[in-house]
Amino acid sequence: xxxxxxxxxxxxxxxxxxxxxxxxxxxxxxxxxxxxxxxxxxxxxxxxxxxxxxxxxxxxxxxxxxxxxxxxxxxxxxxxxxxxxxxxxxxxxxxxxxxxxxxxxxxxxxxxx
Amino acid sequence: xxxxxxxxxxxxxxxxxxxxxxxxxxxxxxxxxxxxxxxxxxxxxxxxxxxxxxxxxxxxxxxxxxxxxxxxxxxxxxxxxxxxxxxxxxxxxxxxxxxxxxxxxxxxxxxx
Numbered sequence: 001x002x003x004x005x006x007x008x009x010x011x012x013x014x015x016x017x018x019x020x021x022x023x024x025x026x027x028x029x030x031x032x033x034x035x036x037x038x039x040x041x042x043x044x045x046x047x048x049x050x051x052x053x054x055x056x057x058x059x060x061x062x063x064x065x066x067x068x069x070x071x072x073x074x075x076x077x078x079x080x081x082x083x084x085x086x087x088x089x090x091x092x093x094x095x096x097x098x099x100x101x102x103x104x105x106x107x108x109x110x111x112x113x
Numbered sequence: 114x115x116x117x118x119x120x121x122x123x124x125x126x127x128x129x130x131x132x133x134x135x136x137x138x139x140x141x142x143x144x145x146x147x148x149x150x151x152x153x154x155x156x157x158x159x160x161x162x163x164x165x166x167x168x169x170x171x172x173x174x175x176x177x178x179x180x181x182x183x184x185x186x187x188x189x190x191x192x193x194x195x196x197x198x199x200x201x202x203x204x205x206x207x208x209x210x211x212x213x214x215x216x217x218x219x220x221x222x223x224x225x
Contacts, residue, residue: 004155034213043203043216044156088155099144099163099210100171103155 002027004091006104013111019076021107023089026070031094033065033072038086038106048074079111116140117217119204124222126191126198134189134220136204145187146205146214149173156203162187163210191222199223 003026013019021035032051036044050056050063050072062075072091076083086106092098117138126132136145144163148156148171158171162181176195181187187206191198201221205214 008153032211036216043219046213046215049213090156099146099161099207099214100158101146101156101214103148103157105153105155 002030002091002093002102004089004102004104006087006089006107008105008107010108010110013079013109015079015081015111015113017079017111019079019083019109019111021074021076021087021089021109022071023073023091023104024071025089025091025102027091027093027102028067028070029093029095030067030070030091031098032092033063034090034092034101035061035063035072035074036088036090037083038088040085044088076109079109081111081113084109084111117204117206117215119202119217119220121220122218124220125225126222127225129193131190131192132222134191134202134204134222136187136189136217138185138187138206138217140206140208140215141184142206142208143184144207144210144212144214145181146207147171147177147179147187147189148203148205150201150203150219159189 035048038044048063064073089104090101146161147159160179162168204217207214
């Protein structure tokens with residue numbers, strides 16, 4: 001059973017701070033990693049994806065991948081109240097399972113003014 | 114506008130009834146997916162299709178059926194065999210199975 005684990009939170013940070021969201025996965029052969037943002041009552045929205053070890057930056061968001069330690073993280077710099085949402089980590093095992101995403105249960109982030 | 118359209122937004126099912134959720138995309142994506150989300154939970158894969166006229170079971174396919182007769186359409190039927198159908202159903206698509214998935218707005222299904 002492939003597992004993706006996230007701390008459900010809630011994670012509370014002040015406006016302007018860095019929010020750090022973490023995700024671990026059980027399948028060592030996993031190939032692709034995604035972060036989705038989901039506002040309450042809405043569908044998930046893709047915000048980052050990463051395939052290789054290291055960091056990938058896009059605006060205020062940085063995804064970090066460490067395949068040896070089997071974790072992926074998302075950093076949000078200069079957090080804004082509009083970043084308050086649930087953040088879902090998703091992992092694609094690749095190989096014959098490409099496209100079959102396994103999701104974590106999500107981390108609730110609250111950014112307070 | 115290009116995108117993924119799910120309908121209806123809300124759906125109610127009576128006991129013993131089959132219901133069909135619609136998912137249409139005009140993005141020319143090859144791959145389409147159905148997920149289920151329960152309150153406070155992540156998404157679980159029900160069925161996926163990576164090419165027309167072919168589809169595969171996901172992790173929780175029991176009580177569901179799909180078809181993929183056209184590239185742009187991937188309807189999901191929730192059958193009476195699905196004993197706990199109340200959930201938020203999300204359809205996604207991607208250019209190919211190797212590309213990131215993007216979601217429609219979802220359908221909320223409840224039991225009457």
